[in-house]
Amino acid sequence: MELAPETSLTRKTYPSIERRATLSFGEFAAGYVAQQRPVVVTGALARCPAVSRWNFDYLRRVSGKRIVTLKQGLTDSGVSGLGTVKSTLHDYLDRLEACASGTGSEKPPYLHDVPLLSVIADAADDLDGFPAGYFPDWYRPCWLQFAQFFLGPSRSLTPLHFDCLLTHNLFFQVSGRKRFILLTHDQLPLSYRYRWRWCAVDAENPDFSRHPLYRDALVQECTVAPGDMLYMPPGMLHHVRSLDNALSFNVDWHTRDSALRGVLALAQGMPLKNVYYNAVIALALHAGISAERILPWYRSYLNYVS
DSSP: OOOOOGGGGOSSOOOBOOEESOOOHHHHIIIIITTTOOEEETTTTTTOTHHHHOSHHHHHHHHTTOEEEEEOOOOTTOOOOSOEEEEEHHHHHHHHHHHHHTOOSSOOOBEEEEEHHHHOTTHHHHTTTOOGGGSOTTTGGGGGGGEEEEEEOTTOEEEEEOOTTOOEEEEEEEESOEEEEEEOGGGGGGSOEETTTEEOSOSSSOOTTTOGGGGGOOOEEEEEOTTOEEEEOTTOEEEEEESSSEEEEEEEEOOHHHHHHHHHGGGGTOOHHHHHHHHHHHHHHHHTOOHHHHHHHHHHHHTOOO
């Protein structure tokens, strides 16, 4: 697949997120998780067959008949007003290829935030060698159960927001590239929040006449390429643009401290259903209940397409 020039989508540049070619699990926990510092680990998936294996032909072969839920009506500015639609994965891949070749009549929908195993049931085989040590001990035995799948066309955009449970986020790029514009959570008062976790500012092309406070925001950026991992600490604002047809997955996860803060965020306006999911994880982490036992109470969150 030919990659589109990144400059065609980059309207403004910002200081880059730190990039590490190697990063031990202990150094990651102490230097980034504990310090709440974002980082890109290049080639984190280098040992995993998925990076070379998960192409469109492979997805058609192993999952083409699966019915997937797509977010339709997305524009280049990230606006969507048409809800979701069902499709076979095979038909959706055809639409992505037609769009990339210029033969498609409309922008395809976006497949996102669906359980990875619901799309690729045998993903564990393709992720042999995965660096699960980046996760806390509680998540490692069944981290795949928490993984969420993303697949969408070039120029797909998710506007500036933060993750709804205030979790840590490990994001893994498998094919294509994505550009992230990032702000720490303490920049939220400058970002014109609405509906709890969304921000009105166009992070690629901010209009300072409408959003003057954003002039003082401290903004960073990074581009994740195939095989890269991006760590985002709890509450980090992120604006995400696909530079190519892009396939990714991520895992939202809590520590004891972040889960408790997620419960206490009820006082800051977090929706009650989100507090519930945080309470489920907080209870499990503090009471020593395994992830496998708690998953039935958490699975509805993993199956919700936002």
